[in-house]
Amino acid sequence: MPKRMPFRYCPRCATPLEKLDDNGHARPVCPLCGWVHYRNPVPAAGVILEHKGEVLMVKRKYAPRVGAWCLPAGFMEYGETPEHCAVREVEEETGLVVRLTGLFGVYAGMDDPRARAVLILYTAEHEGGRLHPGDDALEAEWFPRARLPHAIAFAAHRQALKDYFGRH
Numbered sequence: 001m002p003k004r005m006p007f008r009y010c011p012r013c014a015t016p017l018e019k020l021d022d023n024g025h026a027r028p029v030c031p032l033c034g035w036v037h038y039r040n041p042v043p044a045a046g047v048i049l050e051h052k053g054e055v056l057m058v059k060r061k062y063a064p065r066v067g068a069w070c071l072p073a074g075f076m077e078y079g080e081t082p083e084h085c086a087v088r089e090v091e092e093e094t095g096l097v098v099r100l101t102g103l104f105g106v107y108a109g110m111d112d113p114r115a116r117a118v119l120i121l122y123t124a125e126h127e128g129g130r131l132h133p134g135d136d137a138l139e140a141e142w143f144p145r146a147r148l149p150h151a152i153a154f155a156a157h158r159q160a161l162k163d164y165f166g167r168h
Contacts, residue, residue: 010035041109041116045085046073047124048104048164049096054142055161056131058093060153061138064113068153071160072140073119082120090124094140095132098124105163107156119156 007017010030017028017037028037048071049056057069074089076082083100090098100122109117133140143149145165152158 006039007037039116041118043076043082043085043120044073044109044117045076045082045089045120045122046071047086047090047098047100047122048160049090049098049124049126050164050168051126051142054144055148055164056090056094056096057141057143057149057152058133058137059139059141061133061136065151065153067138068151069143069149070153070157071121073121073157074136075115075117083122086120086122086124091129091134093134093137095129095134096126097128099127100124105160107160109154109156111155117156119154119160121160 007028009016010033012035013030013033015030015032018031019026020029020031022029022036029035047056056072058072059069060066072090072093074085074093076085080088086100087098090096102123104121104123107119107121109119131140148161152161
């Protein structure tokens with residue numbers, strides 16, 4: 001069964017869309033007004049927070065991958081900077097207030113069924129708050145390098161942890 005186009009009609013002028021070549025990619029294009037449907041990745045940001053050789057992780061409360069662990073991170077809100085998003089997500093998911101100390105890395109999130117993502121990760125220092133699972137976390141816990149959870153929700157998070165411990 002062929003993949004269904006996400007839009008059948010142009011959202012600007014209601015003309016039926018056609019699959020046309022757009023710089024080497026077949027995309028839904030309006031033959032009348034030229035509108036092109038681009039499926040771009042969604043920006044997300046998060047934090048690698050270390051304390052006494054352990055990194056902070058949260059257990060997912062909602063789909064996808066309920067019960068798997070991940071770094072505190074989430075999708076950016078409209079008008080939000082990646083830095084603000086990273087700090088907000090840590091506080092929402094863990095109750096901790098952090099100060100960003102630097103950009104750690106940028107990863108392609110290719111295995112989230114909701115959207116492709118660009119994950120921007122920062123390092124941070126703990127500045128306040130009390131650790132407790134927040135709005136979309138079942139648990140929030142510190143893990144030493146030798147005892148990282150087996151079930152890590154996303155490949156980008158697994159790679160970031162591997163990179164982090166490879167540098168530290």
